[in-house]
Amino acid sequence: LMVWLRRTTHYLFIVVVAVNSTLLTINAGDYIFYTDWAWTSFVVFSISQSTMLVVGAIYYMLFTGVPGTATYYATIMTIYTWVAKGAWFALGYPYDFVVTPVWIPSAMLLDLTYWATRRNKHAAIIIGGTLVGLSLPIFNMIDLLLVRDPLEMAFKYPRPTLPPYMTPIEPQVGKFYNSPVALGSGAGAVLSVPIAALGAKLNTWTYRWMAA
Helix, strand or coil, rough: HHHHHHHHHHHHHHHHHHHHHHHHHHHHHHHHHHHHHHHHHHHHHHHHHHHHHHHHHHHHHHHHHCCCCHHHHHHHHHEEEHHHHHHHHHHHCCCCEEECCCHHHHHHHHHHHHCCCCHHHHHEEEEEHHHHHHHHHHHHHHHCCCCCCCCHCCCCCCCCCCHHHHHHCCCCCCCCCCCHHHHHHHHHHHHHHHHHHHHHHHHHHHHHHHCC
């Protein structure tokens, strides 16, 4: 019974984090990164997505102890988000209105770190967390550049839940940050490490809680 309860608790947490990451994407990623504040939002979006990815991926990976699990987790997040995009499409929005973050390559780097260091948990936290934070904004910017005319998309399809005074304005590109990818990667690399440590600690806490 305790084994069943422990596994159920773990899988429930995995599902909750994956669903939350999908909701976070919809909220932070529509308007193609809120095009009216393009670079500012891109930095915030990159940090939120890298930390959300790393906390669930390292939790799941350490739970199974199998390199490759983080990539599997990122795939679940991606599928959830692609399905959620269908809700916007059903309302008459183009299917690329919400950008699905490129989680999978960053999760692969986390898996490779865990595998290359012979399943060293601390290396996965420090090195893997850093690699996730560094790489995700780069992959996301490549993804963003492939979307057709995001500014036109934002003007043509205003988000229905926003009040009129928050309709898109001409973006002030470069006004705040000269390089959103560099800033997002730098901040993401710093913040992803303690968040990865939190994911690892949650794994330990769950076992202790179920064993009590």
